[in-house]
Amino acid sequence: MHRSLKWFSVLTTIGMLFILLGGALVTKTESGMGCGRSWPLCNGQLIPDEITSELIIELAHRVVSGSVGIMLIILSIMAWRKIGHIRETKFLVITSLLFLILQGLIGAAAVIWGQSDFILAAHFGISLVSFSTVFLLTLLIFEVDKKFAAEKLILDKRMRKHIIGVTLYSFIVVYTGALVRHVNASLVCRDWPLCLNDQPGLPTNMYEWVQMGHRAAAGFIFIWIAYIMVLAIKHYRHEKIVYWGWIISFILVSLQVTAGAFIVFLRGNLYIALGHAFFITCLFGMLSYFILLSYRSKLNAQVIHPETEQQTDKNTSPSSPIITMD
Numbered sequence: 575m576h577r578s579l580k581w582f583s584v585l586t587t588i589g590m591l592f593i594l595l596g597g598a599l600v601t602k603t604e605s606g607m608g609c610g611r612s613w614p615l616c617n618g619q620l621i622p623d624e625i626t627s628e629l630i631i632e633l634a635h636r637v638v639s640g641s642v643g644i645m646l647i648i649l650s651i652m653a654w655r656k657i658g659h660i661r662e663t664k665f666l667v668i669t670s671l672l673f674l675i676l677q678g679l680i681g682a683a684a685v686i687w688g689q690s691d692f693i694l695a696a697h698f699g700i701s702l703v704s705f706s707t708v709f710l711l712t713l714l715i716f717e718v719d720k721k722f723a724a725e726k727l728i729l730d731k732r733m734r735k736h737i738i739g740v741t742l743y744s745f746i747v748v749y750t751g752a753l754v755r756h757v758n759a760s761l762v763c764r765d766w767p768l769c770l771n772d773q774p775g776l777p778t779n780m781y782e783w784v785q786m787g788h789r790a791a792a793g794f795i796f797i798w799i800a801y802i803m804v805l806a807i808k809h810y811r812h813e814k815i816v817y818w819g820w821i822i823s824f825i826l827v828s829l830q831v832t833a834g835a836f837i838v839f840l841r842g843n844l845y846i847a848l849g850h851a852f853f854i855t856c857l858f859g860m861l862s863y864f865i866l867l868s869y870r871s872k873l874n875a876q877v878i879h880p881e882t883e884q885q886t887d888k889n890t891s892p893s894s895p896i897i898t899m900d
Contacts (some may be wrong), residue, residue: 583712586649587640590705596635596853601755608632613685670707693802695752706862729871735800737868739860750788759785766838799827826857
């Protein structure tokens with residue numbers, strides 16, 4: 575069913591991923607001004623006279639972003655027409671378009687007028703939201719064939735709170751990580767996981783505080799996701815989406831932490847840095863899917879037991895055993 579829509583949604587999702595990685599590449603290689611103070615053209619020219627590596631990276635990022643933006647508009651129209659009856663479709667379509675536009679406007683403003691590092695650090699988080707909405711829209715398109723049992727899932731209230739909490743907290747991790755890149759603090763600490771620099775004690779300047787703040791935030795989300803994974807393995811073994819979803823999330827956050835360490839060990843290797851951005855993108859996509867599952871679970875619980883939510887938290891879908899997390 576809707577084979578063309580499925581393929582196009584996958585391609586658009588991959589395109590959104592390239593936008594994210596392209597933005598990380600622009601920041602990492604300091605190519606943001608590769609086209610000068612001109613947007614959308616490079617140095618005010620359709621075909622620039624002087625070609626540099628920074629110009630190629632920045633121009634390629636703009637071309638990819640523009641092309642994927644057109645793809646997203648087409649996907650939105652197709653999804654609205656073919657699966658608009660699904661509850662979340664229109665919300666995801668509108669949100670994906672709005673955040674893609676916001677993402678482009680911030681990028682353009684940074685080129686034309688310049689922005690502070692603290693504002694630019696929010697750009698990556700906005701890009702993540704845009705990617706995640708397209709990713710969720712793709713999952714909805716594939717769910718039309720009823721190959722997933724997500725629409726019947728009922729989550730424990732405690733699990734729903736963890737999902738919402740860790741997803742919101744992930745924005746702090748993402749923002750601090752982006753801030754590390756934008757203030758050029760990636761290699762300010764020669765050690766890992768601490769920032770000793772031959773002087774044991776607290777960080778001594780803003781750059782070290784930014785770096786260590788990100789490491790602390792990343793360490794906490796690693797522990798939090800590990801704890802949720804244990805809960806999923808213990809209580810949701812028969813709910814494969816939850817069971818394997820949190821195992822995959824833990825693998826992704828582990829790769830994220832490992833990549834962060836190797837950025838220090840290998841002194842800012844570009845490929846490791848791009849891998850760092852890739853892993854957090856995939857992790858945020860998984861957390862976003864859990865948010866969707868949590869939202870559906872709460873609605874399903876209210877339908878099954880509208881008289882009390884407490885009753886809801888002790889029941890599951892007909893195909894699953896009773897789940898308690900005491």
